[in-house]
Each structure stands twice: as C-alpha cells, then as structure tokens.
Amino acid sequence: NDGSDLLRFNQLESRTKKLRFSKSAIHDWGLFAGEPIYQGEFVIEYIGERFRGALEDIREAQYEYEGIGSSYLFRIDNETVLDATKCGNVARFINHSCDPNCFAKTIVADGTKRIVIYASQDISVGEEVTYDYKFPAEEVKIPCLCGSVNCRGYLN
Numbered sequence: 001n002d003g004s005d006l007l008r009f010n011q012l013e014s015r016t017k018k019l020r021f022s023k024s025a026i027h028d029w030g031l032f033a034g035e036p037i038y039q040g041e042f043v044i045e046y047i048g049e050r051f052r053g054a055l056e057d058i059r060e061a062q063y064e065y066e067g068i069g070s071s072y073l074f075r076i077d078n079e080t081v082l083d084a085t086k087c088g089n090v091a092r093f094i095n096h097s098c099d100p101n102c103f104a105k106t107i108v109a110d111g112t113k114r115i116v117i118y119a120s121q122d123i124s125v126g127e128e129v130t131y132d133y134k135f136p137a138e139e140v141k142i143p144c145l146c147g148s149v150n151c152r153g154y155l156n
C-alpha cells in the first residue's frame, strides 16, 4: 500500500550517495562519486517537475527561446516527462556513456512513477557517474563524446 511505498521511498531518498558535480571530460559539468559506490546500489533519484509528455516539444522550444540551451528533460514514458530545469537535483548533471557504470530505472513509489539511478558496477571515489540515455534515434544527430571503446558515435 502507499504507506509502505512511501516509507521505502523515503529510505531510498535518505540513501542518496555522496556526489560531487564538477567539470567533466565528457561534456561540460558531470556528476562524480564522492564515496565508493557498489554494484546494485541506489545512487540518486532523477528529480524534476512532472508534466505531460505531449507538451515536451512546447517546453523544449520555450527553453530554446529563453536561451536556456538543451534541456534537463527526462522522458519517463509516452505520457510523462520530468523537467529538472527549474526544480531538480544534481541528477540532471549526469552525462551519457555508451559504456556506463549506472542505469536508469522507472519505479513506482507512493503511487507515482519515478526515475532512479542504480550502479551497474562498483564505482570508485572521483569516477564520473554515467548512464545510457537511450535517446530515440533522430534525424539531427548529437555526436557522443563518451570516449568509450564501444562508443556508438551518437547520443540519438
């Protein structure tokens, strides 16, 4: 029931790892481990304002117009998008890698879908936290700078 979900969720919240954001070798700012993180551990929740996916293009265009640059939008599913531009946490600084050390998962906590980031391998202090954005293929390509041996070349 919601009660136990909420309790479990709050425990999740309190278990967010020590993370630092700093300049990244991949792109601009990135998120780095401030303490050892072990495979399977909860790292952080991707916090953002929830809005209907249908409005994503409008919001994206609005941010372009306001010169905010590419967005901190995280699409949960085809009807919900999280927007971390104005209210979010440091999860919005996590960069993409084709050889990531974390993965994003949709969970339901207190009745709402949320995005949580888990470690897919041990991560040492100072290592950049990354996950595969799994962006859908698009016409306009974004070159990937992850530098992994198996880099796919593009984010989308």
Ligand SMILES: Nc1ncnc2c1ncn2[C@@H]1O[C@H](CN(CC[C@H](N)C(=O)O)CC2CN(Cc3cccs3)C2)[C@@H](O)[C@H]1O
Binding pocket: 024, 026, 027, 028, 029, 030, 068, 069, 070, 071, 072, 092, 093, 094, 095, 096, 097, 142, 143, 144, 145, 146, 155
């Ligand atoms: N492996 C990669 N290769 C190339 N580019 C990457 C990679 N992985 C993340 N990217 C870029 O990063 C954005 C995802 N960003 C993650 C954090 C970012 N590093 C930041 O400093 O804010 C959030 C968006 C919000 N935007 C604000 C901007 C800051 C500077 C220019 S635009 C960036 C993505 O949409 C990409 O444009």
